[in-house]
Amino acid sequence: MNATTQNGSPFQKGLDRVLQSRVAEVLAYPHGVDRYLEALNPLWSVKGVRAEVDDIRYLTDDSVTLTLRPNHNWQGFVPGQFVQLTVAINGKRHTRCYSPANSVHRADGLIELTAKVHAKGFVSRHLRQQLTVGDVVRLSQAAGEFALPEERPERILLISGGSGITPVMSMLRTLCDERYSGQITFLHYANSPADMIYASELETLCRQHDNVHLVRSFAQQSEPGELSGLFCREHLHTSVPDFAQATTFLCGPPPMMAAVEKVWKEEGLENQLFKEAFTLNTPSLDSDSPEGEVRFAKSNTTAVSKGTTLLEQAEEAGLTPESGCRMGICHACTCRKTAGKVRDLRTGEVSSGDEEDIQLCISVPVGTVILDI
Amino acid sequence: MGTANTLTKEQFDAIGQELDAIRNREMADLGEKDEKYIRKLIKRQRQLEVSGRGLLMLGFLPPAWLAGVACLSASKIIDNMEIGHNVMHGQYDWMGDPAISSKGFDWDNTCTNTAWKHTHNYEHHTFTNVINKDHDIGYGILRMSEEQEWEPRFLFNPVLAVIVSTFFQHFVAIQSLQLENYLIYKTKTREELKEEFRPMWKKMRKQLFKDYLLFPALAGPFAPFVFAGNISANLVRNLWASQVIFNGHFPEHAEQFPESVLENETRGQWYVRQMLGSANFEGGPLLHLMSGNLSFQIEHHLFPDIPAHRYARIATDVRAICEKYGLPYHTGSMARQTLSAWKRIFKMSLPGKPKAKQDNKGPLGGLRAKVTRLTSATDSDSRKAA
Known part of the structure; x- marks a missing residue:
């Protein structure tokens, strides 16, 4: 199911068995085996996923793209799923969810995460400004229902807005690596071309694969996109007239997702729409009032x-x-x-x-x- | 010391505010350097432990055995004091790392995290040196206060103190059982005792199994050397830890208080009680480290959840506050405080109340009376947080 799983050498397997044994547990009691392993190497753990930052790129002015080399505990992911990334900032741990954007067929097994850096984004700013190659971060195993089905649909529509591009980018890259033969439309909404993450790679993929159609819509009319403005029903009719035949994967800011969902509901196509809210669906608790x-x-x-x-x-x-x-x-x-x-x-x-x-x-x-x- | 006798309610409040200001200053400053400090220390402790246990496997060679005992003793002392005691106080909870949190950490000691947090963090730190409320005044075994009624068993006070020290980790583990209530005062039934002992035994068993069966067994024919090494390391840790702790509250000038001080006690008065009831001892950085910075017992009692490596710096400010308000700041060399603590242990073995009735004589007795009077007179909002 997931090609990036590293099964490890027989030596690794044997070592794992020893470290997970009852004897190891009692010897390391009460601290636990991990507390000794991490003293030797921060990447070592019996079960936990730790990853070393292998590369940091800045694809746009307000984003950061990390390439992470996970330890052997990483079990891989399905395109669309997310991981929890934990970093220590000034001594205190912070956890955020990100969707890997890479193909699951990536040969080196590395994970690519892209974060949009918001002005108030404490963690994303840290990732962009402070994190350096060689740092070790903690990851969860991948999770989430939003995932490319194992049996690939015949017609695929990927809709994303802003940094919601990452999970569908993983889907697109994976499908391209698999030489998927169905039609794929990649409909993306961004403020401007300069803000669009993965812009040039998308163009390349589109050129190399006849079945991939790239449709970009930028907020300003003056910008050179195939479409302009926010999502609306007309966009679908002009660019994806056969959307009713497609299995659609959607990830973007809440207003955009609501607009898309509304159309699919009106068309009675809800069971063909899979969605991921990248701003977590926790209730809005930002109020400063004592009421609540x-x-x-x-x-x-x-x-x-x-x-x-x-x-x-x-x-x-x-x-x-x-x-x-x-x-x-x-x-x-x-x-x-x-x-x-x-x-x-x-x-x-x-x-x-x-x-x-x-x-x-x-x-x-x-x-x-x-x-x- | 004249000022101490004339502390007004306003002065108690002012002391409270000045100490709160220190607390806020330090809490706002928590960050990467604290994280680095504790992580590095944990790493060193793990290295000492692994080296110690490794060396003991070669314990048939006398130098290896001695070095092994030294490493393992140091490991257990650092694990229990500067790491365990402090982490379980919540000093590093802000980091959000479950492995270094008051909830998640467990130490190389027979006492469970939960039992310790109850008897120590809650009872001892909230009711510090209040007779009948702070079980650490003698642990129910020793007589450490004139206010404790003398019983013939206290003739053996010094002997009992040596026994407590020798088996310190086990006494700490079962402290919350308040065994004296079953054995002597008969206020607790055997069944109650058994029930309470169950979770403790679970942890004790694992510790004993690890130190006295599993590690020796791994050494095969050299098992006796490992066994003896582990007994020695536990003993060294027990003797050292108990002495450091005795020195924190047992020296003769450390004040004890009647229960009445708790009535309507303000935050400022709580702070003053912590200062008067605790004693520091002086030394170099290594001594402070090996004492878990309990050599700064006064600062620890004022700010139990501020990372302890900060106490040395805070001490200057605390001392200045004591001087400003004419409060005593109990400190002295380790040897002096040790001698003083043992003097009290010996003194209390004999019946009588040598100083108890002189409430208003001498600077400290006078202050105690003052604190008592003030706390029962004041109508302010007690300890229910700021």
Whole structure:
């Protein structure tokens, strides 16, 4: 299913078996075998995927393209799937999802990730400005339902907007490597040609493969695209008149995805449309107002936020989270916040909206917060 | 010391604000250098451990055995103190690495992460040196305060202290059982004890199996050398760790408090109690490292979740605050503090309350009375966070 899987040598397999054995576990108790391996080489791990940055390119002014060399634990991916990339920025770990853009048939087994660098994008800015070749990052295994089916459809339409291009780029590159014979239309929306990631490679692929049709639409009318403006029904009728026969893969910003979905729904073609939202579908928790709710995910409980500490709110909701000092020193009440922002009562500082551990007894929710208790 | 006796509520509040400012300053500064420090230290500890265990396999050669014991002892001390104790305090939780977090870390010690965080992080650090609330005052085994009623068993205080030190990791592991309540005061049943002991035994068993069966077995015919080496390393760690910890709160000038101080205690008063109840000892960087920076016990008690390698720098500011408000800052050489702690252990073996009734005499007794009076008089918002 995935050509990039590296099966490893017999030696590697034997070593893996030893390192995963019960004896190794007891010898390394209580730290675990990985904690010793990583002291020798940051890429080594019994099960975890670690990858070395092999190359960094800047295809546009506001993007960064990383080529990563994963360790042997990487099990490969299906075009369209995403991975979680974890990097430490000023000592603190941050995780973001990216879809590999490379062909799964890439001979060297490397992974290519492209990130768009937003002005506020803390992690993407780090990837562009700080990361260097040779750095080691952590990856998850690939995941996601958005994936090219193993039995390739006969007619394929790939629609993307902005950096949503990466998963469909992987599909296109994979299909080209496979000498796929069906028709492929690659419909992409970007602000301008200069903003378009993979612009020149797409042109080349289009020239080399008769079955690949590239249709670009740029926001400004003056720009030289096949189309112009945002997605609309007319675009389909002019450029992909047979879209009803195609299996369509869609990834882009939410408004564009909504517009495309609407058309497919109206045509009754929903089961031919596969989509990936690259801005994660977590509820919008960006509000700075104290109003909102506290969701205790594991206990399936929700409470309207009262503006008191999360520990007090959890207890009022009938939960009994572990707790101790109630003044922020003992860390007994530390738990996982999966989304939302909290204010530290001691410093007044508001956290990021990322998933992270917080202390319930000194945290007050800012807007809606989801806790893993 | 005159000022100490006349600390007003406003002064307690001011002390609280000044210490909070230090805390905020340090927390805002957390970053890559802390990460590098702890990762490098963990790497060194793992290297020491692997070398130690490797050398002990060649333990039939006396120099290898000695070097092995030295490496493994150092490894266990660093693992338990500068890494384990500090990581489990949440000093590195902000990094978001489960392997270096208060929730995820476990140490090369028979005590479980959960039990430790309860008896130490919560009970000891919240109720520091408060009689009947801080179990670390004697661990239920020793008599360490005039306020503890004398019992004949305390005649053996010094002997008991040596036993506690020798088997320190095991006493720490079972501390939350409060065994004295079963053995002596009969307030706990055998069944309750058994139930509480189960999770502890699970961890103890694994540690004992690893150190005393598996590693010796790997050495084949040389198993006795490994066995003896591991016993020695555990003993060295136990003696060292217990002494460092005794020195933090047992020296004679470290203050103890009646339960009444907890009523309506403000943040400023909590801070002052931490300072008065703790004692530092002085030395070079290696001594601080091997003590897990508990040589800066005062700073540790003020800021238990700030990375401990920062205490040396913070100490200057804390000392300045103590001087400003006329508060004592207990410090001395390691030898002096050790001697003082043992003096208390010996003194407390005899009945009587040598100093207990002199509440208002001397600078510290006077301060204690002052703290007590103030805390029971004030109506402010207690400890429920800032």
